[in-house]
């Protein structure tokens with residue numbers, strides 16, 4: 518009982534501090550987390566398939582412009598407008614950089 522009363526709050530504290538440190542992980546790790554959402558559709562190398570376009574290896578500026586235009590609604594899309602809205606300018610830059618470096 519004594520261990521449980523101390524152990525549980527300690528465990529919760531440790532677990533929550535884990536979650537708190539994840540979003541502020543260094544740039545490279547953080548962009549991998551952000552890109553995980555994109556990879557669900559575009560593939561781990563951004564290769565695309567069927568109706569999903571390839572984004573891996575595209576020019577960084579082109580990816581960034583597309584994302585910004587999806588977000589603003591200037592570029593029409595079925596699904597990308599919704600995804601782009603969830604990212605800040607800085608995060609879109611990181612994602613554009615990340616996918617542009619793929620084969």
Ligand code: HEC
Pocket residue numbers: 551552554555556557558559568569570571572579580583584593594595596597598600601604612613
């Ligand atoms: C649910 C599936 C899905 C997810 C998740 C997704 N995309 Fe897309 N993406 C698409 C589809 C489909 C298109 C084609 C445009 C449209 O109809 O929405 C597209 C188009 C694009 C394009 C334009 C490619 C071109 O050459 O026209 C870029 C860039 C892009 N996505 C980047 C991303 C990034 C970065 C993420 C993560 C933030 C992401 N996508 C997440 C499905 C997805």
